[in-house]
Amino acid sequence: MQQDPTEEIQILLRFKGVPNIITLRDIYECNSKIYLVTDYMSGGELLDKIMRQKSFTEMEACAIVEVLASTLNILHNQMVVHRDLKPSNILYADANESPKSLYICDFGFAKQLRAENGLLMTPCYTAQFAAPEVLKMQGYEKACDIWSLGVILYTILSGRIPFATGPNDPPDVILQRIEMGPPQLKESCWNSISNEAKQLVLSMLNVDPSQRPTAAEILSDPWIKNRNSLSKNPPYSLQLPDAQTVKATVVGFFKALKSSPKTELEPVGSSFLAQRRAKSKTLPGDGSNSST
Template identity: 45%
Template sequence: MVEELCEGGELLDRLVNKRALGSEKEVAAIMSNLLFAVKYLHSHQVAHRDLTAANILFASKDGDPSSLRIVDFGFAKQSRAENGMLMTPCYTAQFVAPEVLRKQGYDRSCDVWSLGVLLHTMLTGFTPFAMGPNDTPDQILQRVGDGKISMTHPVWESISEDAKDLVKKMLDVDPNRRVTAKQAVQHKWFGHKETLPDRPIQEVKGEPLDMTDVKLQTCLNQTYKAMSSAPSVTLRPVGSSALAKRRMKDIIYANYAKNVSANAYCRMDHTLSPTRPPVTKMFCRTKL
C-alpha cells in the first residue's frame, strides 16, 4: 500500500509550536478547506467521528492550507440506519459533541462540532472547554455536555463578528440547530476571507496571550486524558444494554408478525379446503 507523503506535519503541532497565533485570514483559509472536505464526506453519508487537530496533516512543507489532509478514518462510519443516526460513541474528549456523550444517537453533525472546537482554538489560542492544567476529566466533559461558550476573553475583541457567529453556530449544543458542513462553507465569513486581517491575532490585540505553546499543549493533553480516564462503565448482563433491548423488541415483533400470519393462513386454509367425507362412506357400496 502506497500513501501520500505529508511533509508539513500535524495541524496540532503548528497550533502548539507557533509563537504567534495565525491571522484570521489564515484561519479562514484552513477552516474553509476542512469544511469542504467534510462536506464531501457527508454527501456520501460518511461521518469521520474523530476530527481533531492531530488527525489533520499538511501535505506540503510550507503549510499551504490547500494541502490539508484529513487522516485516521478508524472511527469513520457510513450511515445505515433508516433515520441516518449513528449509535456507537467514538471520540476524542476535547472534540466530542454533546449528543455523542449523551449516547442518544447522533448524526454527521458531530463532525461540525469538532471543527467548531478547532476553529475556536485557532482563533483564540485556547480550547473552549479546558480552562487550565488542573481541570479534571469530569469538569471538561461536563462543560462539553453543557455546550456553553464564553467569549469574554480580551482576544475576542480582535476577532470579527462573522467569525464569532460561525463559532457559535458550529458549537450549538442542539444538533438540529447546528449548521451543516454545507451551510458552514457558505457562511458570510468565508465570503470576504481575502479582505480579513493577515496580521497575527495577538499582534492585532497588542498584548501576548498566555495560552499558546505549553499551556495550550497542556490543555489539549488534559482533554485527551479526560477521554481515557473517564469513569469505567459498570459491567452488566448483555441483555440489559440499550442495543440488546432494541434488538429484542425487533425479534419479539418479528415473531408476533410471523405467528399472526401463520394463524391467518391456517384459518384461510380451513375455510377454503373441501370437507373430507367420513371413512365409512368411502368404502360403502352404492346401491343399484
C-alpha cells in the same frame, strides 16, 4: 484490545484520490497485526504550526476552515462521518504548510452510515427509504464532526481551548462545562475578532446538534464568503511555554471526550463485507448488485 480495521480500510479505499483525505497506498498483515501504508505527511500537525507561527490571522484561519469544511462536506454527502476530528489528525502534506496541503487522517473511528438492514446509506438510499429516526441519527453523527471543527476554529482564532483550562482537567468537568452551553468569548483576544467569526464559532459549538450548521452551510457562511476582506492582523501571539500548554491541553481535551468503544479484531470471514458476499452466493438467480 485490538481495533477492527475493516471500516477504516473500506472508507480509505472509497475516497482514494479525493483531495485533502489521506491516501491509502498498501495494506500488510504480519504476526496478526495489520499495517496501513499511507502517504507521508512531512509538514506535521496543524497544532504544531500554531506553536511555530505563534498566531493566525482571521484570513488564515478562514482558509483552513474552508478546506476542512469542504472535505467534511464530501464525506458527509457520501454518508461517512469521521468522529475523531482533532488537530493531531489534521496534517500538512509538505513543509509549505498551505491550507490546500492539509489532509484529514486517521479514520480509525470513522463510520459509514448504514440502514437497519445493514446496507450502506447512499444519498439516494437515504432520500427514498430512510426512516425519520434513522435520518435524525445520521444528522447527529455529522453534527459531531461539526462540533469538533468548531473546537479547532476556536483554538486557531484565540490560541485557547473551549471548555478546558489545562491539560489535567477531568473529563466529567469538561463535559459539565460543555452542557452549560457555548463559551462566552470574554477573553481579550476575542475583542479584535469579527462578529461573523464569533457567530460561526458559537453556532458550531451549539450544545444542540440539530442547531449546528452543516458543512455545506459553513461553506456558504458570510465569514467564509467574505474571506478576502478579513483581518490580516493576528489577535494574539503565543509564547513558547503557552504554545506547549495549548498543545497539551488540546491533546488532553480530545482524549477526555473520546468515548467510542473499540471493537475486538475478528477473523476476516466475520466482517460485514464477507458475510454479505457469503449470503449472496447462497441466493442463485439474484441479479441485484452489492456495493461497498
